[in-house]
Amino acid sequence: MITNTETGEVELQPEVLEAVVVRFVGDSGDGMQLTGTQFTDTSAMFGNDIATFPNYPSEIRAPQGSLYGVSGFQVHIGSIEVSTPGDNVDLLVAMNPAGLKTNLYSVKPGHTIIVDTDSFTKKNLEKAAYKTNPLEDGSLENYRVIKVAMSSLTKEALKDVEGLDNKSLARTKNMFSLGMIYWMYNRSTEHTIDFFNKKFKSKPGLIEANTKVLNAGFYYAETLELIPNSYTISPAKLPVGTYRIVMGNTATAWGLLAAAEKSGLELFLGSYPITPATDILHELVKHKHFGVKAFQAEDEIAGVTSAIGASFAGDLAVTTTSGPGLALKGEAIGLAMIIELPLVIINVQRGGPSTGLPTKTEQSDLLQAMYGRNGESPVIVIAASTPGNCFNFAYEAARLALEHMTPVILLTDGYIANGSAPWKIRNVADLPEIKNRKITESKENWHPYDRDEKTLARDWAIPGTPGLEHRVGGLEKDSVTGNVSHVPENHEKMTHIRAEKIRLVQNNIPDLETEFADSGDLLVIGWGGTYGALHSAVKQINKEGYKNIGLAHFNYINPMPKNTEEVLSRFKKIIVCELNSGQFASILKINHSKFEFFQHNKIQGLPFSNGELIEQFKKIV
Amino acid sequence: METTAVKKYTFKDFTSDQEVRWCPGCDDYVVLRSMQKALPDMGIAKEDAVFISGIGCSSRFPYYMDTYGMHSIHGRAPGIASGVKLANPKLSVWVMTGDGDSMAIGGNHFIHVLRRNIDLNIVMFNNEIYGLTKGQFSPTSLIGQKTKSSPYGNTQPPFSPGELALGANARFFARIGGNNPKAMTQIFIDAHKFKGTSLVEVLQNCVIFNDGCYSNVTDKDVKEDKQIYLEHGKPMIFGKESDKGLVLNGLKLEVVTIGENGITQEDLLVHNAKEEDKTLHQMLVRLKYPLATGIIRSFEDVTL
Ligand SMILES: Cc1ncc(C[n+]2csc(CCOP(=O)(O)OP(=O)(O)O)c2C)c(N)n1
Ligand code: SF4
Ligand SMILES: [Mg+2]
Numbered sequence: 001m002i003t004n005t006e007t008g009e010v011e012l013q014p015e016v017l018e019a020v021v022v023r024f025v026g027d028s029g030d031g032m033q034l035t036g037t038q039f040t041d042t043s044a045m046f047g048n049d050i051a052t053f054p055n056y057p058s059e060i061r062a063p064q065g066s067l068y069g070v071s072g073f074q075v076h077i078g079s080i081e082v083s084t085p086g087d088n089v090d091l092l093v094a095m096n097p098a099g100l101k102t103n104l105y106s107v108k109p110g111h112t113i114i115v116d117t118d119s120f121t122k123k124n125l126e127k128a129a130y131k132t133n134p135l136e137d138g139s140l141e142n143y144r145v146i147k148v149a150m151s152s153l154t155k156e157a158l159k160d161v162e163g164l165d166n167k168s169l170a171r172t173k174n175m176f177s178l179g180m181i182y183w184m185y186n187r188s189t190e191h192t193i194d195f196f197n198k199k200f201k202s203k204p205g206l207i208e209a210n211t212k213v214l215n216a217g218f219y220y221a222e223t224l225e226l227i228p229n230s231y232t233i234s235p236a237k238l239p240v241g242t243y244r245i246v247m248g249n250t251a252t253a254w255g256l257l258a259a260a261e262k263s264g265l266e267l268f269l270g271s272y273p274i275t276p277a278t279d280i281l282h283e284l285v286k287h288k289h290f291g292v293k294a295f296q297a298e299d300e301i302a303g304v305t306s307a308i309g310a311s312f313a314g315d316l317a318v319t320t321t322s323g324p325g326l327a328l329k330g331e332a333i334g335l336a337m338i339i340e341l342p343l344v345i346i347n348v349q350r351g352g353p354s355t356g357l358p359t360k361t362e363q364s365d366l367l368q369a370m371y372g373r374n375g376e377s378p379v380i381v382i383a384a385s386t387p388g389n390c391f392n393f394a395y396e397a398a399r400l401a402l403e404h405m406t407p408v409i410l411l412t413d414g415y416i417a418n419g420s421a422p423w424k425i426r427n428v429a430d431l432p433e434i435k436n437r438k439i440t441e442s443k444e445n446w447h448p449y450d451r452d453e454k455t456l457a458r459d460w461a462i463p464g465t466p467g468l469e470h471r472v473g474g475l476e477k478d479s480v481t482g483n484v485s486h487v488p489e490n491h492e493k494m495t496h497i498r499a500e501k502i503r504l505v506q507n508n509i510p511d512l513e514t515e516f517a518d519s520g521d522l523l524v525i526g527w528g529g530t531y532g533a534l535h536s537a538v539k540q541i542n543k544e545g546y547k548n549i550g551l552a553h554f555n556y557i558n559p560m561p562k563n564t565e566e567v568l569s570r571f572k573k574i575i576v577c578e579l580n581s582g583q584f585a586s587i588l589k590i591n592h593s594k595f596e597f598f599q600h601n602k603i604q605g606l607p608f609s610n611g612e613l614i615e616q617f618k619k620i621v
Numbered sequence: 622m623e624t625t626a627v628k629k630y631t632f633k634d635f636t637s638d639q640e641v642r643w644c645p646g647c648d649d650y651v652v653l654r655s656m657q658k659a660l661p662d663m664g665i666a667k668e669d670a671v672f673i674s675g676i677g678c679s680s681r682f683p684y685y686m687d688t689y690g691m692h693s694i695h696g697r698a699p700g701i702a703s704g705v706k707l708a709n710p711k712l713s714v715w716v717m718t719g720d721g722d723s724m725a726i727g728g729n730h731f732i733h734v735l736r737r738n739i740d741l742n743i744v745m746f747n748n749e750i751y752g753l754t755k756g757q758f759s760p761t762s763l764i765g766q767k768t769k770s771s772p773y774g775n776t777q778p779p780f781s782p783g784e785l786a787l788g789a790n791a792r793f794f795a796r797i798g799g800n801n802p803k804a805m806t807q808i809f810i811d812a813h814k815f816k817g818t819s820l821v822e823v824l825q826n827c828v829i830f831n832d833g834c835y836s837n838v839t840d841k842d843v844k845e846d847k848q849i850y851l852e853h854g855k856p857m858i859f860g861k862e863s864d865k866g867l868v869l870n871g872l873k874l875e876v877v878t879i880g881e882n883g884i885t886q887e888d889l890l891v892h893n894a895k896e897e898d899k900t901l902h903q904m905l906v907r908l909k910y911p912l913a914t915g916i917i918r919s920f921e922d923v924t925l
Contacts, residue, residue: 266708268707299729301700301730302729305730306701308700309673309691309704310704310707310708312704313709317708463668463671464669464711471689472692473691473693474676474694
């Protein structure tokens with residue numbers, strides 16, 4: 001927890017990591033020196049575009065009071081040269097408790113620590129002067145800790161290798177962790193294996209052992225679908241308050257908890273595990289004591305249908321998933337739409353199509369969220385844009401669902417869901433009001449689909465309320481009585497009502513704002529999780545003398561803010577940047593056909609880099 | 622929920638203003654009326670009953686009940702009902718489903734809802750056919766059965782719903798002929814009272830697409846000879862003359878006649894629906910002659 005008591009400038013600086021510093025630490029007996037030297041020696045073999053192993057001293061300067069015997073090496077993966085070794089480690093691999101203890105200070109809050117759990121024995125904990133096991137006592141809650149039984153996995157991987165003593169075999173466990181990191185950061189193992197072949201030319205046993213263990217680590221990370229944290233918001237200048245470092249998925253869960261509290265409802269989550277959305281389920285199951293009902297269903301369909309049932313019965317109902325799961329939920333979302341029940345659907349996007357790239361980021365489910373249902377089936381679609389504001393938009397999704405009696409799809413993505421940010425602990429009292437539409441008393445001549453004049457939202461009459469017994473269903477219904485109706489004109493009328501109801505949400509969402517310039521030569525448009533990259537790039541290009549380049553980042557997609565057309569008209573040129581082949585651009589083109597939209601698209605499972613964006617912007621201006 | 626000051630209802634209180642659209646003569650009418658008659662005796666307030674259905678002829682059911690209800694999507698009623706019950710445990714929640722709805726498209730939800738044992742009630746209308754889509758074979762259609770999608774006879778072996786349910790660890794399973802409203806009404810009341818998921822299979826005649834599918838066991842003149850109506854704590858007796866019964870012979874149930882070969886009523890098995898071990902329940906479910914009806918299993922277990 002960070003507490004800032006001085007008034008600071010309100011500036012959260014999104015930082016997209018284009019380079020990652022990984023530090024491996026362990027006992028000197030773990031072969032750290034050997035490995036470190038090997039990698040510094042071979043750094044020349046790696047092109048900048050693949051990976052750089054800067055020429056660090058292979059021994060890391062340990063802080064004062066370090067425990068005797070800890071050593072390590074540091075690897076720098078990425079395309080940008082880093083000039084200072086610094087203490088900003090993005091990922092720490094700790095082979096033992098002493099290594100963790102002496103290097104924890106260097107890890108950026110919210111970032112990842114991989115530990116060899118086999119080494120966290122009572123004896124080793126004592127040696128490192130730990131009174132309690134840090135893996136169990138909650139002291140690492142500000143980090144993402146990945147626990148791997150590395151020694152046993154290494155041993156298992158080498159069980160068929162002959163002719164090496166146990167000590168040499170055990171030393172290869174570094175390669176297990178390196179293999180994991182290569183997978184997480186999209187690096188090939190090829191160069192390292194070439195290196196083994198040269199280095200150990202005279203000891204084929206070592207070539208085999210090291211290669212096996214490196215590959216075992218690589219595949220292990222793949223099987224576990226480990227996702228790196230490559231998005232941070234630096235806590236440099238923070239306004240007054242108490243902060244926690246949170247991951248996007250955690251912030252999402254907390255936003256839902258806050259919305260439940262604010263609206264006076266119980267929270268129900270129906271979900272089926274899927275990368276990278278599962279952490280929301282993991283977080284919410286912890287809050288049973290707050291009345292959270294987290295139901296792990298047999299599949300995504302049961303996840304969403306159980307949520308629909310809970311919504312029918314009066315809970316704030318949520319289902320969480322990722323792309324393939326959203327596809328399965330489509331029919332049920334259509335049901336929630338036609339029976340007009342509040343429902344929050346969270347889609348943590350990953351690379352598609354099909355199983356696609358589970359651990360990579362992409363914004364390719366936008367059109368699925370917009371149109372991925374049979375019939376004309378409009379729902380509200382919003383998107384979070386930073387790890388921290390996953391809180392705000394989860395809250396907002398609940399607010400809009402409850403106030404407008406409709407499903408709301410919230411899009412986040414693997415990148416912000418696993419990214420971290422300092423998040424200011426908020427008082428629920430300070431959050432925007434949520435007015436749910438429950439009615440508790442029967443009224444004369446009441447019909448289930450009577451509508452609010454301004455929003456067209458219906459009442460929420462829940463089972464258990466005397467006198468309001470009614471049936472809802474997926475068949476088309478009469479616009480007045482709500483009874484099943486096959487009348488042609490009525491169906492057309494209902495289709496228009498359902499569309500209009502979503503359009504009217506425009507009156508309940510903020511205007512679109514621009515940053516850096518209100519008008520000018522170029523408007524950069526983005527939506528969702530690319531905010532950090534676009535913000536940095538537009539900021540930089542404006543600094544370089546291009547004065548009037550603005551950024552308009554969308555969080556509200558269906559409906560779009562009322563002033564969208566007006567904002568577009570203030571700029572000479574418009575470029576839409578997204579991590580797909582142009583889905584948001586296509587929606588803009590349909591709705592604002594008088595403008596020309598340039599596009600910058602990337603579909604590699606990777607976030608935008610600063611360089612590529614700036615180059616594009618320059619080209620167009 | 623059982624409350625003391627519940628108003629005394631009649632079946633009319635549970636009848637909605639919607640015109641019932643099933644084909645004349647369909648057993649679905651019997652199920653509807655039995656349910657409307659059972660509800661006043663469940664001791665619950667009208668607003669606390671909720672009917673959730675999927676899609677199919679049978680799934681039209683909620684529209685005809687003047688209670689809270691949802692006609693949802695094909696096969697998914699168990700998920701919705703689970704959500705309703707978890708959100709508000711005081712409700713009496715009913716899943717109304719067909720053989721296709723529950724065991725074809727909804728098969729996965731069906732086994733998992735039984736496994737979890739949430740306090741829900743499921744009524745499955747088994748007409749061994751897809752009624753609403755006009756007569757294709759279903760997962761319970763018999764081999765050789767000619768339907769619109771099996772003009773040369775069905776080649777897919779069927780499920781036995783009872784065996785499937787017990788395999789999925791159903792704690793309450795009852796089977797009842799679609800022409801037996803009196804027993805059906807009582808079974809619905811017992812299903813409601815049972816804590817856990819109760820499944821009632823109704824042998825439902827579809828007069829249009831599978832007429833007579835159960836007539837050899839449910840018709841008035843044969844039913845006493847061809848069915849055994851099981852009651853907890855009572856000997857397993859059947860037959861027009863109440864002279865037939867069941868005994869265990871090795872690992873098989875055997876039909877015996879009282880008075881023949883020295884058999885007396887004391888030799889017959891006594892039905893224990895509440896037994897945790899489901900071996901005998903499974904045998905009863907599998908039995909072809911006589912067909913076991915009534916509450917076959919009713920074992921109170923931990924509920925979710
Ligand atoms: C997703 C989906 N697939 C298919 C259908 C078409 N469909 C509706 S009911 C039904 C079968 C119903 O059979 P059953 O559950 O046995 O009910 P019955 O009509 O016999 O009572 C089918 C295939 C549908 N409505 N939705
Ligand atoms: S088609 Fe069959 S099941 Fe459907 S209503 Fe008619 S008789 Fe009943
Ligand atoms: Mg059927």
